[in-house]
Amino acid sequence: MTAAYEHLRAQDAxxxxxxxxxxxxxxxxxxxxxxxxxxxxxxxxxxxxxxYAGAHAALRRILAGYLGVPPEQIELGRQPCPRCAxxxxxxxxxxxxxxxxxxxxxxxxxxxxxxVAAGHQVGTDIEDGRTVDVEGSSEIVLTAAELAHLRAxxxxxxxxxxxxxxxxxxxxxVKASGVGIAADLGSIDVRPATDGPVHVAHTxxxxxxxxxxxxxxxxxxxxxxxxxxxxxxxxxRLYAYTRTEATxxxxxx
Numbered sequence: 001m002t003a004a005y006e007h008l009r010a011q012d013a014x015x016x017x018x019x020x021x022x023x024x025x026x027x028x029x030x031x032x033x034x035x036x037x038x039x040x041x042x043x044x045x046x047x048x049x050x051x052y053a054g055a056h057a058a059l060r061r062i063l064a065g066y067l068g069v070p071p072e073q074i075e076l077g078r079q080p081c082p083r084c085a086x087x088x089x090x091x092x093x094x095x096x097x098x099x100x101x102x103x104x105x106x107x108x109x110x111x112x113x114x115x116v117a118a119g120h121q122v123g124t125d126i127e128d129g130r131t132v133d134v135e136g137s138s139e140i141v142l143t144a145a146e147l148a149h150l151r152a153x154x155x156x157x158x159x160x161x162x163x164x165x166x167x168x169x170x171x172x173x174v175k176a177s178g179v180g181i182a183a184d185l186g187s188i189d190v191r192p193a194t195d196g197p198v199h200v201a202h203t204x205x206x207x208x209x210x211x212x213x214x215x216x217x218x219x220x221x222x223x224x225x226x227x228x229x230x231x232x233x234x235x236x237r238l239y240a241y242t243r244t245e246a247t248x249x250x251x252x253x
Contacts, residue, residue, distance in 0.1 A: 005066040005101065009118040012234030014226060016124070017062050017114040018218060019241030021054030021107075023047050028243075029057035032072040055112040058241055059105050062114055069097055082178050082206040091121070091178035104175055106224075113216075113224055114241075120232035121208070123176025125168040129221040134163045141185040142166055149193050164223040165192045169200070169213050172227035176211060177204045199230055 008015060022029075025046070030038065030053055037056050041049045060071035067074065074097075079090035094101055100119045105112065108128040115124040138150055142163075150162045169190035190213055191198045203209040210230040216238065218224045226236060 001099070002066055002068040005068075005099075005118065008066065008116065012120075012232055013117070014120075014122055014228055014232065014234070014236045015116045016216060016226065016236060016238045017058070017116070017241045018126075018224075018238065019055075019058050019112055020110050021051040021058070021112055023050055023110065025050040025053055026057075029053045032057050032060050032070075034072075034076070051107070051110050055105065055107050058112065058243075059103070059114055061243060062116065062241070063094065063101065063103060066101055066116065067094070067097055067099060079178060079206075082204040091175075106171075106175070108222075111222060113218075115226055115228075117228060117232060120229045121176050121178075122229075122232075123172045123174070123227045124216075124225065125171035125175065126218070126222065126224040127164055127168055129164065129223060132160060132163060132167075134159050138163055141170065143186060143189045145189060146192055161223075162192050165215055165225075166190055168223045168225035169215065169227070172225040173200055173202050173211050173213060176227040176229075177202060178206065179204055200227070 033053060033056060041053050044052060060074055063074055064071040075095040077093055077095040078087060079093050080087050081090040102117050102120060102122055104115045104123045106124045106126045108126045111126055111128055113124050113126040115122040138147055142150065146166050150159050153159045153162055170185045170188050173188055188200060188202050190200055197212050197214040200211045200213045201209060202211060208229050211227045212230045213225065213227045216224040216226055
């Protein structure tokens with residue numbers, strides 16, 4: 001492990017990396033992807049393929065900065081789903097090298113976000129602020145208290161902001177727990193009226209049952225959130241991704 005990993009673990013911290021994927025495929029990105037990832041790139045249209053490759057290559061470089069191995073040698077897999085034990089749609093994990101490093105990747109258009117922690121489950125979500133059907137979706141995914149808070153807002157812009165704050169927080173929680181879209185988002189109250197970290201109850205068979213959830217400051221018009229185990233109370237540090245800094249462990253002290 002590297003100094004970046006030791007720093008992360010010693011502080012019980014979560015490191016958040018944010019970046020923007022290119023619209024054209026970069027051969028340097030393709031060079032660090034696995035055969036499975038390259039097959040996904042080949043199946044997608046040009047811009048979508050480039051963004052997928054850019055985000056996943058960045059993820060590998062970021063993890064390499066903590067693990068101390070070349071990004072192309074990292075083997076990624078998935079935990080079994082906590083509900084059905086299916087091996088293809090559980091939480092992402094690092095199969096090699098052996099580590100307790102945990103991570104989560106979220107993408108929205110060209111934007112991506114990676115959360116990294118040591119020994120704790122984390123989840124993250126980012127949305128680019130595109131127009132959403134607030135009226136059509138809110139009654140399905142919001143709790144009664146969240147819905148009342150949304151409807152108390154003075155205009156459509158503020159209602160959309162509240163909805164996206166709720167959405168990203170809920171998505172971060174279910175991604176941290178490993179169930180994703182199978183979860184009933186309307187049963188998870190993420191307290192959108194509170195700015196700071198909030199404790200959120202959400203239980204899956206593999207635990208934990210309480211999460212520390214917060215919105216993240218990103219660029220204007222972008223909404224993002226982090227969910228981590230409630231026992232993980234160290235600092236949350238945000239980093240702007242560059243290829244060199246990630247692989248050299250820029251988050252080391």
